[in-house]
Amino acid sequence: xxxxxxTSLNKSYGxxxxxxxxxxxxxxxxxFALLGPNGAxxxxxxxxxxxxxxxxxxxVRVLGVDPGVHANQRWLRSRVGVVLQELAVEAFFTVxxxxxxxxxxxxxxxxxDEVIELVGLREKADVKVKMLSGGQQRRxxxxxxxxxxxxxxxxxxxxxxxxxAARRMTWDLIRTLSxxxxxVMLSSHYMDEVEALARHVVVLAKxxxxxxxxxxxxxxxxxxxxAISFTLPSSVAVTDxxxxxxxxxxxxVEISTECELEVLARLTSWALAKDVQLVGLCVMRQTLxxxxxxxxxxxxxxxxxxRS
Amino acid sequence: xxxxxPREHTRTSDLRLVLHxxxxxxxxxxxxxxxxxxxxxxxxxxLVMLGATDGKQTISYLGNITNDDYYVPGFIAYGIMxxxxxxxxxxxVNRRESGLLKRxxxxxxxxxxxLVSIFISTAIVAxxxxxxxxxIGRLGYAVPFPREWLAFVVVLVVGxxxxxxxxxxxxxxxxxxxxxxxxxxxxFFVLLFLSGLWFPLQASSGLAxxxxxxxxxxxxxxxxxxxxQQPGLSPWAWHDLGIVAAWGVVAAIVATxxxxxxxxRA
Numbered sequence: 001x002x003x004x005x006x007t008s009l010n011k012s013y014g015x016x017x018x019x020x021x022x023x024x025x026x027x028x029x030x031x032f033a034l035l036g037p038n039g040a041x042x043x044x045x046x047x048x049x050x051x052x053x054x055x056x057x058x059x060v061r062v063l064g065v066d067p068g069v070h071a072n073q074r075w076l077r078s079r080v081g082v083v084l085q086e087l088a089v090e091a092f093f094t095v096x097x098x099x100x101x102x103x104x105x106x107x108x109x110x111x112x113d114e115v116i117e118l119v120g121l122r123e124k125a126d127v128k129v130k131m132l133s134g135g136q137q138r139r140x141x142x143x144x145x146x147x148x149x150x151x152x153x154x155x156x157x158x159x160x161x162x163x164x165a166a167r168r169m170t171w172d173l174i175r176t177l178s179x180x181x182x183x184v185m186l187s188s189h190y191m192d193e194v195e196a197l198a199r200h201v202v203v204l205a206k207x208x209x210x211x212x213x214x215x216x217x218x219x220x221x222x223x224x225x226x227a228i229s230f231t232l233p234s235s236v237a238v239t240d241x242x243x244x245x246x247x248x249x250x251x252x253v254e255i256s257t258e259c260e261l262e263v264l265a266r267l268t269s270w271a272l273a274k275d276v277q278l279v280g281l282c283v284m285r286q287t288l289x290x291x292x293x294x295x296x297x298x299x300x301x302x303x304x305x306x307r308s
Numbered sequence: 309x310x311x312x313x314p315r316e317h318t319r320t321s322d323l324r325l326v327l328h329x330x331x332x333x334x335x336x337x338x339x340x341x342x343x344x345x346x347x348x349x350x351x352x353x354x355l356v357m358l359g360a361t362d363g364k365q366t367i368s369y370l371g372n373i374t375n376d377d378y379y380v381p382g383f384i385a386y387g388i389m390x391x392x393x394x395x396x397x398x399x400x401v402n403r404r405e406s407g408l409l410k411r412x413x414x415x416x417x418x419x420x421x422x423l424v425s426i427f428i429s430t431a432i433v434a435x436x437x438x439x440x441x442x443x444i445g446r447l448g449y450a451v452p453f454p455r456e457w458l459a460f461v462v463v464l465v466v467g468x469x470x471x472x473x474x475x476x477x478x479x480x481x482x483x484x485x486x487x488x489x490x491x492x493x494x495x496f497f498v499l500l501f502l503s504g505l506w507f508p509l510q511a512s513s514g515l516a517x518x519x520x521x522x523x524x525x526x527x528x529x530x531x532x533x534x535x536x537q538q539p540g541l542s543p544w545a546w547h548d549l550g551i552v553a554a555w556g557v558v559a560a561i562v563a564t565x566x567x568x569x570x571x572x573r574a
Binding site: 050072075078082084086088089090092093097101102104106107144 | 313314316317321325328329332335336339340406407408410411414415416417418
């Protein structure tokens with residue numbers, strides 16, 4: 001059974017069609033990323049999944065259950081963890097007190113000490129929340145999201161404002177949860193984070209699904225052109241190369257190709273035979289960020305054309 | 309496909325949930341020592357100070373009772389209102405605007421359980437105050453306990469419930485944290501003053517007629533009735549109790565319609 005399944009979801013606010021015909025499916029234990037610029041329909045979709053907003057049409061199942069039905073909400077709340085973007089934890093309680101309070105809301109919570117350990121706050125367990133740094137508070141917030149041992153966890157920009165070490169720690173935590181079978185629905189503006197964590201990605205633009213797939217294949221990223229670049233020694237002329245470069249800046253050469261193996265083979269065997277150094281040789285595929293920007297920019301211009 | 313999930317909670321588990329939350333509501337109240345002192349200490353301080361200055365003077369137009377006899381029920385009413393109205397309003401606005409209520413709503417704690425817990429916790433604070441004030445009055449100023457306990461308890465229940473509803477209603481119309489404190493305190497103290505908490509009003513005075521529109525004076529009168537020691541005076545102030553309850557009902561309707569969980573977006 002999939003943890004989340006959305007079929008032909010639609011939602012409008014007056015004349016604004018915020019979500020149009022969105023469908024996706026998330027398997028149990030997956031880390032899934034929903035991406036899109038502000039106003040793309042991300043928040044609306046997530047709030048419908050969390051049961052805060054009513055949909056206009058389409059079918060939505062969270063853990064096999066419709067979140068739009070009021071009678072299902074208490075059942076869902078005890079199985080779904082939500083970590084919002086804004087921090088909100090009682091400042092005058094200690095880390096342990098807040099976790100113990102929330103643990104009491106669930107039938108089968110995780111052990112408080114286990115959660116403190118998981119989010120790396122062992123030294124701060126008996127410290128008041130107001131004495132924690134921003135990053136520590138954010139980790140406590142994630143701790144509150146998982147204290148009920150959820151099957152599904154919504155994480156809204158979990159590492160915004162964290163230092164690199166704390167970010168990596170949060171990544172490890174998300175991987176651990178996923179390994180333990182928790183499905184994670186991630187939203188983030190950091191493409192490196194999405195690439196590091198997500199198994200599946202859906203990009204929304206103007207309320208529609210602009211692309212979906214794995215981070216490495218999104219938008220034909222694995223099939224698209226590859227840029228090979230290097231610097232030629234001044235003794236060698238660009239015209240001597242066995243392949244035609246796409247562009248040159250002085251001695252810096254860039255070759256854009258879809259057959260990177262063949263080009264590399266010809267290039268390196270030529271260089272070895274002539275004893276030429278290819279300084280700073282680099283093979284670059286489009287980054288996820290390039291693909292993401294391409295997808296969301298395209299949707300912006302095309303919708304503007306429709307309007308004019 | 310559309311089979312509903314099984315119901316997992318029972319009446320016992322729900323009760324346990326409420327008690328759990330009440331414990332943390334209480335903890336949150338007593339942890340903030342300044343807040344607790346302001347809520348409970350103010351009524352005690354006023355009673356002690358006023359009692360020490362002119363407590364033995366008698367009030368001719370109120371059947372020659374002493375000022376102490378007048379102040380003890382007055383500050384009991386004040387204690388109920390400060391806990392259930394001012395303190396609650398500020399507490400709810402702060403928690404709503406800082407996102408704490410929204411956060412709680414994401415947990416399996418049902419809405420009704422949260423509201424019941426807040427109500428119970430507020431009532432505990434009010435009752436602790438009432439007990440302290442009764443004891444100070446009796447031990448410090450020889451003011452007798454209520455002659456009619458049942459009437460006194462009914463007044464407490466109606467007063468606590470109605471002013472809690474008013475606190476909830478007012479919190480739902482206050483836009484932000486910055487205005488919560490000043491707005492409630494000013495409105496509350498002006499009404500207390502006009503309703504005759506610090507100086508007794510003659511029932512026929514213009515001030516009394518004005519403050520009769522508001523629930524504050526009626527609660528003051530309703531709390532005093534069970535203390536009346538004169539034979540022939542009823543311990544039940546039905547008229548005042550009814551007006552307090554009516555305000556409570558209207559407030560409850562406003563509160564259920566306008567109550568918000570999330571902070572107002574800029």
